[in-house]
Amino acid sequence: MSRKTMTRRRLIRICVTLAFALAAFPAPAEYADVVLNKRSEKEGVRPVVFSHWFHRIRFRCKVCHFELGFKMRAGANDVLMADIIDGKFCGMCHNNNIAWGADRCDLCHSGRPGLKSGIYGGHQTLGPGRW
Amino acid sequence: MRSRITLYITLGALTGSAVSLHAQDRGGTGKAVYEKSCALCHAAGIAGAPKLGDAGEWSARLRAGIATLYRSAVAGTPNGMPAKGGNLSLSGAEVRAAVDYMVRSAGGAPKSSAVPGGKRATASARGAAKPAAGNPAQIGAAPASKPARETPTPTVVAAAPSGTPAQAAIDPNAFNRLLAPPGGRNPPPAEDGIHDPGNPGIHALQPPLESFQRLPRANAGNRVNWVAALGKKQIQPRWDLGDPQAEPSAMDLNIVREVKGSMPDVVYPHRQHTEWLDCSNCHPAIFVPQKGANQISMAAILLGQKCGVCHGKVAFPVSECRLCHSRKKDAPASSTAAVPAAEARK
Structure with a gap:
């Protein structure tokens, strides 16, 4: 076995161990909470925390993932503030009509600084959903 | 004092x-x-x-x-x-x-x-x-x-x-x-580790337990049995963004997937899924709508494919084996219609 494969195997082993370590210490966040921080902190605001539990009490999955066009993969959606103000994505409801409007920055941009984007709350499956 | x-x-x-x-x-x-x-x-x-x-x-x-x-x-x-x-x-x-x-x-x-x-x-x-x-x-x-x-x-x-x-x-x-x-579950936003406690806005957000204590409990995920909550009309999530009265047209079709080994067979109920989702959420990108066309394995699910797109992230997690693996192997073939999981979760 070449040295390169050895190193690669060791790397994979470390990754797997790390994955298990992460799984053993789930974030205390609510299951299926999503942190969006692709742009937030670069633009000088806190990351966005999206709570699936709160929204699924009020809307079926289909409303956002079909009507609003959110792809079912964390990280696959490019949501810009300009779009929201234009009434797309979150802005379909967050318009001071159905839900609070885009002027209430700190209600959505409520995450801890430095958080990475992705799904929080003790998810058990990996894949694209983990960014 | x-x-x-x-x-x-x-x-x-x-x-x-x-x-x-x-x-x-x-x-x-x-x-x-x-x-x-x-x-x-x-x-x-x-x-x-x-x-x-x-x-x-x-x-x-x-x-x-x-x-x-x-x-x-x-x-x-x-x-x-x-x-x-x-x-x-x-x-x-x-x-x-x-x-x-x-x-x-x-x-x-x-x-x-x-x-x-x-x-x-x-x-x-x-x-x-x-x-x-x-x-x-x-x-x-x-x-x-x-x-x-x-x-x-x-x-x-x-x-x-x-x-x-x-x-x-x-x-x-x-x-x-x-x-x-159990007291450590479903913490309020200020203590959940992802909301910034220094942000005054989070005090306006609803603490999960305030909502969950009225809903049927489950053993995993949010610890809420969402399907039962919907079935008992304890929650009324809108089916259509603009029309609060719109009702989904649920499709009542169970797909039984026989599995290898000693695990009970999987019963996939379309009804519970179509009450939440549109057909196009799963078909054809995740599941080809054709019998025998989908190779599903627990390995794929754990990697976030197939059922794992939702289950384990937002729908009930994979630790709840028996919610899917719900039909005993020795059950007669005619029991396809009678779905223990579907009934139990109703």
Whole structure:
């Protein structure tokens, strides 16, 4: 076995161990909470925390993932503030009509600084959903 | 209350030597235990552990009271704190002594008033091993929370009044003593680790438990049985963004997938899924709508493909095997229509 494969195997082993370590210490966040921080902190605001539990009490999955066009993969959606103000994505409801409007920055941009984007709350499956 | 505290400070001063001896002894135990079992994580702040001497992190954890902190240390928390710091040979009193040591080192003082039934618990701050500098409140709520006057021998075990939750959690014969306490689940936004506690906006957000306590419970995920909540009309999520009256046209078709090995076969109920989702959410990108065209394995699901696109992230997680693997192998073929899982989850 070449040295390169050895190193690669060791790397994979470390990754797997790390994955298990992460799984053993789930974030205390609510299951299926999503942190969006692709742009937030670069633009000088806190990351966005999206709570699936709160929204699924009020809307079926289909409303956002079909009507609003959110792809079912964390990280696959490019949501810009300009779009929201234009009434797309979150802005379909967050318009001071159905839900609070885009002027209430700190209600959505409520995450801890430095958080990475992705799904929080003790998810058990990996894949694209983990960014 | 204040006069009572003053009284006990005076009493503490009167019994000065005994108390200081006791407090030093206690501080010594705490330090030793800390160095042996806690420092591995708490020195560097590994896995989210509050660092020794970090006043900000410790004061945030002290807000719920020292009894809660003791309980978390003894029983562990889902946030990563292992029960007794992973050293199960420690006694509850030793763990509490280590907690006291770390709290003191952060300049905090265990709030003795937060200990249920511990109104009398107070001692001399002057006698503490490491009095915190610049914290006048500490005199009132002293670190060594112990009714010194009433215990003739300075044993550490008597530190918490018997009958406190901390005491109950460390009962060696307690049922499920290593499981995370249910009180730690569904924390409010300020304590969930992803919301910024310094953001005033989060106090306007609804705490999950406020909503969940009215809904049927489940064992995993949000610990809410969403399908049952919808079935019993305890929640009325809109099917259409603009039309609150719109109803989904649920499709009642069960797909049975026979599985290898001894696991019960999988029954996939379209009905529960179509009450939440549009056909195009799954077909054809995730599942080809054709019999036998989809290779599904638990490995793929764990990697976040197929069912794992939702299950394990937002729908009930894969630890709930029997919710999918719900049809016994020896069941007659005609039972395809009668779906145990579908009925149970209704």
